[in-house]
Amino acid sequence: MHSINRLYLPKLKLCHLKSRGFARACVILAAAVLCGCSHVDVHSDKVRGVAYVRVDDVIKHHPLYPQLEQLNNAIASINFEASLPHAPLTPAQIAAQTKDLNAQLQAAQSRANAVIASKQQTYGQQEHDAEVAAVKAAGIDPAAAGLGQAMNTTSQAQAQAAAAAAQQNYAEYQRGVIAQDNAAMQSIAQQLSKAADDKLRARAEQYQQNESDLSLKLAQEDSSQRMALRTQLSTLALTADQRKSVSDQLGALDKKEADQVNALRAADAQALLAYRKQLGEQTSAQIRAQQTSIQAQTGAKLSQRRDAVGAQLRGLGAAPVATASLPPDVRRRLGQIHQEYAAKFQADAQQAVEEYQATKSDLDAQFAALHGQGVTATGAAAKQLRDLQKRQNDLQMQIQNQIQREAVRLAKEMGFSVVFDNVQAAPGGYDLTNDLIHDIESQHE
Amino acid sequence: MKRRFLSTLALVLGLMAAIGPAAIAADLTDVGFIDQSALGNLPAFVSANQQLAAYKAQLNGQFAAAMRGARTDADKQRISLQFQQEFSDKQNELVGPLYQRTQLAIANVSTSKKLSVVVDKRIVIYGGQDITGDVINAVRGSQAMASPQASPAPSSIGFVDQSALANSTDVKNASDQLQKFQAAQQPIYAARYKNATNEVSKQQVMADYNKAIQDEQSKLLKPLVDQTKTATATVARSKNLLLVVDRADVVFGGTDITQDVQNALNK
Numbered sequence: 001m002h003s004i005n006r007l008y009l010p011k012l013k014l015c016h017l018k019s020r021g022f023a024r025a026c027v028i029l030a031a032a033v034l035c036g037c038s039h040v041d042v043h044s045d046k047v048r049g050v051a052y053v054r055v056d057d058v059i060k061h062h063p064l065y066p067q068l069e070q071l072n073n074a075i076a077s078i079n080f081e082a083s084l085p086h087a088p089l090t091p092a093q094i095a096a097q098t099k100d101l102n103a104q105l106q107a108a109q110s111r112a113n114a115v116i117a118s119k120q121q122t123y124g125q126q127e128h129d130a131e132v133a134a135v136k137a138a139g140i141d142p143a144a145a146g147l148g149q150a151m152n153t154t155s156q157a158q159a160q161a162a163a164a165a166a167q168q169n170y171a172e173y174q175r176g177v178i179a180q181d182n183a184a185m186q187s188i189a190q191q192l193s194k195a196a197d198d199k200l201r202a203r204a205e206q207y208q209q210n211e212s213d214l215s216l217k218l219a220q221e222d223s224s225q226r227m228a229l230r231t232q233l234s235t236l237a238l239t240a241d242q243r244k245s246v247s248d249q250l251g252a253l254d255k256k257e258a259d260q261v262n263a264l265r266a267a268d269a270q271a272l273l274a275y276r277k278q279l280g281e282q283t284s285a286q287i288r289a290q291q292t293s294i295q296a297q298t299g300a301k302l303s304q305r306r307d308a309v310g311a312q313l314r315g316l317g318a319a320p321v322a323t324a325s326l327p328p329d330v331r332r333r334l335g336q337i338h339q340e341y342a343a344k345f346q347a348d349a350q351q352a353v354e355e356y357q358a359t360k361s362d363l364d365a366q367f368a369a370l371h372g373q374g375v376t377a378t379g380a381a382a383k384q385l386r387d388l389q390k391r392q393n394d395l396q397m398q399i400q401n402q403i404q405r406e407a408v409r410l411a412k413e414m415g416f417s418v419v420f421d422n423v424q425a426a427p428g429g430y431d432l433t434n435d436l437i438h439d440i441e442s443q444h445e
Numbered sequence: 446m447k448r449r450f451l452s453t454l455a456l457v458l459g460l461m462a463a464i465g466p467a468a469i470a471a472d473l474t475d476v477g478f479i480d481q482s483a484l485g486n487l488p489a490f491v492s493a494n495q496q497l498a499a500y501k502a503q504l505n506g507q508f509a510a511a512m513r514g515a516r517t518d519a520d521k522q523r524i525s526l527q528f529q530q531e532f533s534d535k536q537n538e539l540v541g542p543l544y545q546r547t548q549l550a551i552a553n554v555s556t557s558k559k560l561s562v563v564v565d566k567r568i569v570i571y572g573g574q575d576i577t578g579d580v581i582n583a584v585r586g587s588q589a590m591a592s593p594q595a596s597p598a599p600s601s602i603g604f605v606d607q608s609a610l611a612n613s614t615d616v617k618n619a620s621d622q623l624q625k626f627q628a629a630q631q632p633i634y635a636a637r638y639k640n641a642t643n644e645v646s647k648q649q650v651m652a653d654y655n656k657a658i659q660d661e662q663s664k665l666l667k668p669l670v671d672q673t674k675t676a677t678a679t680v681a682r683s684k685n686l687l688l689v690v691d692r693a694d695v696v697f698g699g700t701d702i703t704q705d706v707q708n709a710l711n712k
Contacts, residue, residue: 042472048601049472050687053570077651080638083631175506182509404570411571417472418572420564420688424605425677428687 049417050429071392112356127341207268218257477560550583556593561600563697597698603686606703619665676709
């Protein structure tokens with residue numbers, strides 16, 4: 001009714017005029033309004049209480065849309081920059097940067113594991129203290145209840161969870177390191193093969209140039225003789241024998257040149273073959289050397305990590321369990337305390353794992369980019385991109401929520417039974433888009 | 446005076462008849478919706494998806510090793526197909542039974558509520574019947590589920606498979622051309638972008654690049670999109686449908702007009 005009133009009320013004011021003609025007009029108009037005739041007949045055969053909204057179009061009319069567009073442009077700009085071709089790196093640069101990325105990944109994993117272990121320790125102690133307090137409050141000796149210096153089942157569960165997390169981290173680390181090292185080996189092999197191909201191509205071009213030079217030199221050396229012979233051939237007075245003799249000399253001259261060029265070409269082909277073999281052997285040896293080095297590094301990294309995880313797990317010794325027979329209410333309270341601290345630990349551990357995963361994703365993207373596979377932003381640009389995407393999502397959500405609220409309000413006021421978004425075609429129903437745009441715009445005027 | 450009153454009354458009635466409702470039609474009430482993300486969060490689905498993700502990680506390693514041993518493009522293609530099939534088989538094994546149970550639950554709940562169409566919650570702004578809770582309860586239940594006795598009633602809401610329409614040769618050709626155009630334009634604008642000395646110039650290059658791509662998109666794809674929209678609207682009108690939505694948004698029921706639209710486009 002909101003929009004109907006807006007449309008008709010100014011017209012109804014005309015009823016104040018006294019003439020009979022106008023009075024009759026007023027009666028007609030009032031009847032029209034009373035019979036529910038607005039710009040849409042919601043319950044007609046064509047509409048049947050159904051409306052739809054082109055939300056994408058409404059968003060473009062929202063007062064916050066320019067800000068959303070700015071964020072979209074900034075995101076597109078970062079993505080565009082990330083997709084631009086970069087100067088190729090040498091195998092040494094790739095190896096150095098790979099090493100750096102691996103160090104960052106290892107640091108992130110150590111950080112996550114340290115956080116988890118520290119939380120496990122802190123919450124285990126806090127829970128233990130809370131349990132001791134609860135048991136004391138019930139008038140029971142904590143030592144008799146099995147709550148001496150040791151931590152209880154929660155600590156045990158947390159230790160198990162931390163151990164499982166550490167094992168999982170190690171497995172992930174192992175997979176990641178092997179995959180990255182394989183990719184690094186592949187990349188280095190490609191670079192070395194390409195360098196060998198370039199050298200071979202340069203040598204082949206040099207040989208071709210030499211052959212062309214020889215051909216030209218011979219042609220120049222024999223040019224006067226050839227010209228003399230051709231001049232003789234063009235003389236009509238030559239006998240057949242003389243003509244044959246001159247032709248033979250010309251042919252011999254061509255053959256002499258061709259033979260020399262062919263001899264050089266054959267020698268070049270042989271030299272090129274030998275050079276190809278030599279390059280192949282050199283490249284294979286270099287690749288093998290790099291592979292051996294990378295495999296050794298992989299082994300060392302995995303071994304170091306395995307030792308670190310082992311040490312961490314040894315530090316998470318299991319604790320004895322409270323065995324005393326406790327009254328049901330105390331056991332219930334201890335259960336609550338256990339749940340409370342287990343939930344806190346899970347939340348913190350989850351956060352640590354999520355932070356690690358975010359770092360790992362970024363490092364993976366940097367690794368892919370390093371090997372010419374990635375087209376996404378990395379490093380500082382990736383962080384900026386994430387921030388922008390979050391702001392864009394938040395703003396988009398804010399705009400959409402307001403549109404949703406207004407659409408619901410309008411739908412109720414106008415009496416629709418259902419309103420859709422994302423409609424492909426609409427031979428029927430009512431398009432609520434313009435009403436919504438008008439509504440959104442008028443609210444911010 | 447009496448005659449004047451009667452004539453006015455006749456005029457009013459005439460006007461009411463002229464501008465009143467064209468026909469008395471029942472409002473559409475047989476539309477349901479479901480929150481598919483809530484279904485996806487059921488422990489059974491979460492567990493199945495976790496198992497599938499673990500299997501995929503394992504398969505990825507095997508795939509990479511197999512691809513390294515491939516000598517020809519044909520080998521690579523064969524290996525890709527083989528691994529896709531293995532993944533698909535595992536997906537069917539883990540998620541298939543759950544998916545079937547959910548489909549049956551949706552069908553049963555929809556039939557009991559006399560719904561002719563159930564769509565995804567994302568496309569419903571207002572109204573409709575939310576059957577998410579009923580379906581979740583049915584899926585969680587332990588009893589075996591039978592197929593519903595009756596098919597859904599004919600619906601005034603139609604749907605069209607946009608992905609099937611996008612697979613037409615014309616659309617594919619246009620998309621390929623657009624990709625080629627984009628690939629050709631990128632180095633040109635990349636060079637301009639690199640030479641831009643400040644943020645404003647960079648933004649301008651970006652804007653020019655986006656405009657060039659959008660213009661080409663409008664040139665290549667918009668006529669096809671318009672053609673498809675017209676064909677969809679014509680078919681929908683001929684079948685007395687009120688609205689047509691994308692097949693991806695329909696969970697149950699509805700009137701499928703994809704083939705009719707394809708036929709109309711092929712004429």
